[in-house]
Amino acid sequence: MAAGLIDIKRRIKSVTNTRKITKAMGLVATSKLRKIRLALSVNNKYFESVEKVTNEFLASLDVENDNIYFNNNNSKKKLYIVMASDSGLCGGYNANVVQKLKAEADKMEVKPVIMVVGQRGIPYVRKYHFETIAEYVQISDMPTVKESRIIFEHALRLYKEGEVGEVNIVYTEFMSQVKQEVKTKKFLPLEQGDKKSQGEYLIEPAGSEVVENVLDVYLKAVVQNIMLHSKCSEYSSRMSAMDGASKNANDLLDALNTKFNRIRQTAITQEITEIVSGAQAQN
Incomplete structure (x- = not known):
């Protein structure tokens, strides 16, 4: 009987310590999520402005037919940039992203090549x-322009050199604290917008000469925005996972305390019964 009580006490202590860790990690995730959501909100406004200007700019000129940004090269390989996390304990965040990748890869004749952003995504891939x-690992909690530029330039170089004919990004879009959706965004080649709506821009020098610079700014903004969405989704998933773990620990502690x-x-x-029985036997 005493051995059973000691064992339960050890389990209670172990679960209590675990609960302290999950609560602390949940609080850290909540704090970081608050900061990244603010950064994402600001970046969304910037990205919307860049996207609007880019679309109007492209609508105001005729892009040459041989422009690499809009025309696929001869490569049949597709590159997928997988946005994962560097840390674990975030529920099914990484598994869901890679499952999305696998679902799309299963439909392809040629197996895609992968660029992974985040340490925890590598084993899944x-x-x-x-x-x-x-x-690419050890990405900052607040993804920097430098980090997004490195990823963008690598993908663009592979595309321009003809090693891949298409670039896609698999990521988790942050919609709210309780809703995130895994999506695939086609990064390159771009699709030309509606040419009927002409933007009111005076472009000097000729539009075709500045297309590359404009699209570079736009595509870098796409990567930066997606990385912020991914980080928000990661910390939201971690916060939910840690809250769930803490609740499970509470339930387990209640059961163990009841059993104890x-x-x-x-x-x-039993001891009282034995004492009473002994006293009666003496009488």
């Missing part, structure tokens, strides 16, 4: 035997 050509009290009560009753 390798599990399905995908070829990784780059792995029941066993202790049984032991006390």
Whole structure:
């Protein structure tokens, strides 16, 4: 009986310590999510402005037919940039992103090549035997312009050199604290917008000469915005996972405390019975 009580006490202590960790991690995730959501809100306004100006700019000129940004090269390979996390304990965040990748890859004749952003995404990608050509890890909690530029320039170089004919990004779009959706965004080649709406811009020098610079700014903004969406989704998933873990720990502690009290009560009753029986035997 005593051995059983000691074992339960150890389990209660272990679960209590675990609950302290999950609560702390949940609070950290909540704090970081608040900061990143603010950054995402600001970036969304910037990205919307860049996207609007870019679309109007492209609508105001005729892009040459041989422009690499709009015309696929001869490569049949597709590049997928997988936005994962560097840290674990975020529920099914990484698994869901890679499952989305696998679902699309299963429909392809040629297996895609993968660029992974986030340490925790690498094992998931390798599990399905995908070829990784780059792995970017230790991304800042608040993704920087420098980090997004490095990823963008690598993907663009592969595309321009004809190693891949299409670039896609698999990421988790942050809609709210309780809703995130895994999506795939086609990064390159771009689709030309509606040419009927002409933007009122005076472009000097000739429009075709500045197309590349404008699109570089736009595509960098796309990567930066997606990285912020991914980080928000990651910390929202981690916060939910830690809240769930804390609730499970509370339920387990309630069950263990009930069991502990029941066993202790049984032991006390047995001791009283033995004492009474001994006293009666002496009389």
